Amino acid sequence: MSASAAITVADKKVDMPVKAGTIGPSVVDIGKLYAQTGMFTYDPGFTSTASCESKITYIDGDEGILLYRGYPIEQLAEHGDFLETCYLLLYGELPTPSQKADFDYRITRHTMVHEQMMRFFQGFRRDAHPMAVMVASVGALSAFYHDSTDISDPHQRMVASMRMIAKMPTLAAMAYKYSIGQPFVYPQNSLDYSSNFLRMCFAVPCEDYKPNPILARALDRIFTLHADHEQNASTSTVRLAGSSGANPFACIAAGIACLWGPAHGGANEAALRMLEEIGTVDRIPEFVRRAKDKNDPFRLMGFGHRVYKNYDPRAKIMQRTTHEVLGELGLKDDPLLEVAMELERIALSDEYFIEKKLYPNIDFYSGITLKAMGFPTSMFTVLFALARTVGWIAQWSEMIEDPGQRIGRPRQLYTGSPKRDYVPMQKR
Numbered sequence: 009m010s011a012s013a014a015i016t017v018a019d020k021k022v023d024m025p026v027k028a029g030t031i032g033p034s035v036v037d038i039g040k041l042y043a044q045t046g047m048f049t050y051d052p053g054f055t056s057t058a059s060c061e062s063k064i065t066y067i068d069g070d071e072g073i074l075l076y077r078g079y080p081i082e083q084l085a086e087h088g089d090f091l092e093t094c095y096l097l098l099y100g101e102l103p104t105p106s107q108k109a110d111f112d113y114r115i116t117r118h119t120m121v122h123e124q125m126m127r128f129f130q131g132f133r134r135d136a137h138p139m140a141v142m143v144a145s146v147g148a149l150s151a152f153y154h155d156s157t158d159i160s161d162p163h164q165r166m167v168a169s170m171r172m173i174a175k176m177p178t179l180a181a182m183a184y185k186y187s188i189g190q191p192f193v194y195p196q197n198s199l200d201y202s203s204n205f206l207r208m209c210f211a212v213p214c215e216d217y218k219p220n221p222i223l224a225r226a227l228d229r230i231f232t233l234h235a236d237h238e239q240n241a242s243t244s245t246v247r248l249a250g251s252s253g254a255n256p257f258a259c260i261a262a263g264i265a266c267l268w269g270p271a272h273g274g275a276n277e278a279a280l281r282m283l284e285e286i287g288t289v290d291r292i293p294e295f296v297r298r299a300k301d302k303n304d305p306f307r308l309m310g311f312g313h314r315v316y317k318n319y320d321p322r323a324k325i326m327q328r329t330t331h332e333v334l335g336e337l338g339l340k341d342d343p344l345l346e347v348a349m350e351l352e353r354i355a356l357s358d359e360y361f362i363e364k365k366l367y368p369n370i371d372f373y374s375g376i377t378l379k380a381m382g383f384p385t386s387m388f389t390v391l392f393a394l395a396r397t398v399g400w401i402a403q404w405s406e407m408i409e410d411p412g413q414r415i416g417r418p419r420q421l422y423t424g425s426p427k428r429d430y431v432p433m434q435k436r
Contacts, residue, residue: 017045031066048419060247061410064097064402065238072318076236077101085325090231090395091115091201094173097236097402112201118174119195119204121182122152129186138183138390139268145179146172147261157255159408168256169401176394177201181208184387202228205394210382222336223381226329230374233322234392236399238315242266242273246400247407248416256404263400264393273389279310280375280385283344283351292350300360310372311355312365319367326373327352333377344376 011026013036022044028034035058042048051057066075074081077096084093088102095103095111103111128148132141149171150157156168182192185208193208203219206227211217237243245266249259267273286295298306313320330348334340352368355361378388407413 015041015045017047020045032068042419048421050421054244054418059239059244059416060407061412062239062403062406063100064406065236065399067238067315069313069315069317072316072321074237074321081233081321082325085229085232085322088232089200090228090235093232093235094398097398098169098405114170115174115201116197116204118170119178119197121149121175121178125152125179125182126192129182129192132186134187134189136187138180138187138386139264139393141183141186142179142390142393143261143265143268145183146176146264147258149175150255150257153257157257159250159253159255165256165405165408169405172256172260172401173398176397177205178208180387180390180394181205183390184209184383187384187386200224200228202231206381220336222332226333226377227381229325229329230377230391231395233325233370234395236396236402239403240272241269242396243400243403246404250404250407251413251416253415256401259404260397260400263396267393267396268389273392275309275369276371276375276378276392277385277388279371280344280379280388282309283347283376286347286351288343289346289350292347292354296351296354296358308351308366310375311351311361311368313367313369316367316369317365320369322370323368323373326370326377327368330373330377330380333380337380339380342376342380344379348372348376 011028011034012023013026015022015024022041024041025037026034027037038049049057064077066078067073076084076093077100079096079102084096091112092103092108094115095108125145125148128145129141132144153168153171156164156171158164178195185192191213193211193213195204195208199207199219203221203224206219206224207217239247242263246259246263249262250256254262270278286292295306295308298304299308330345331340334342334345339345352372355366355368361367375385375388378391379385383391
């Protein structure tokens with residue numbers, strides 16, 4: 009006998025079916041609640057609402073677990089590479105050696121963008137924020153690649169997916185180069201995904217550039233850690249845009265626009281600014297005291313998470329990566345890292361932080377790492393968008409292929425004026 013949940017409205021009792029996933033909490037299917045009771049549910053932020061059924065990513069925030077297609081994020085980041093993770097998210101299984109070689113080949117040979125995109129970039133102001141450039145340029149891809157915008161064609165969906173994963177690093181590097189007034193650097197097929205991106209960002213025509221393998225591996229790991237994160241704000245935006253039948257490039261551009269918000273993709277930049285504001289270890293007690301004061305607007309950035317109520321599993325990997333990068337660059341005594349380490353020690357031992365479950369999250373470390381690599385803070389969210397593109401595409405593809413998919417249409421609790429008659433101007 010299937011499970012159900014009894015809901016009583018006034019004197020009317022209705023039974024709603026309960027659906028169970030493979031892991032995680034079950035859900036009450038309220039699809040027919042309005043038809044049977046005349047009522048909707050009220051859930052600001054949709055924090056208690058499952059908006060879709062998905063097989064891609066699972067998070068247990070209480071236990072600090074993140075799984076891509078069932079595989080722990082720690083194992084994927086430690087033993088695999090980003091393109092392997094991309095394949096996994098897109099196709100559901102880890103690739104065989106031949107599948108991986110073919111996938112890498114296809115991505116590598118899609119990295120160039122249409123040459124007319126050069127002129128498109130020249131239309132931006134010199135000081136345009138790179139995220140503004142990314143929103144526009146990714147949306148503009150649909151104007152250059154008409155042969156992959158028919159979402160009813162599985163082949164075109166596949167081609168669009170390959171193009172976006174491949175071209176996002178090129179567009180991100182172009183946005184960076186444009187912001188600092190340097191010439192664009194074309195991709196190089198002999199390099200791996202992350203090394204190629206570093207070269208496009210930091211090479212100049214007047215001298216040779218050889219990507220540092222330690223930094224390339226660290227960046228690849230950062231991309232893997234950010235590849236997907238279940239039904240977050242930007243992913244939900246991509247799904248909502250996609251539910252209308254919009255082309256994939258427009259949907260990903262919508263996701264980038266949502267990610268730009270400081271409460272979402274800009275958190276690592278905010279964490280870095282906080283560490284810079286604290287400055288030295290001896291000033292930490294003052295800021296911790298302020299963080300505990302309810303009347304003080306100061307907040308410790310990079311601690312706690314909307315979903316994780318335990319140590320963010322990505323933060324543990326990111327901490328090691330940060331040490332590797334700073335060690336490689338000779339920045340072991342970096343004052344920001346000293347402040348970060350002491351803040352972490354306090355957060356894991358202080359009763360206030362433990363009680364409120366304010367554990368360090370991935371943003372706490374990633375900002376320091378990206379800064380050490382040479383990226384300005386304005387590029388942090390761009391790198392996040394680059395990494396998250398594959399997650400957005402996987403979620404978008406899953407939604408398109410779901411026979412039960414419908415156009416998104418949230419309801420509301422109306423609290424405005426009741427019906428009233430128009431009053432002519434001369435009588436007001």
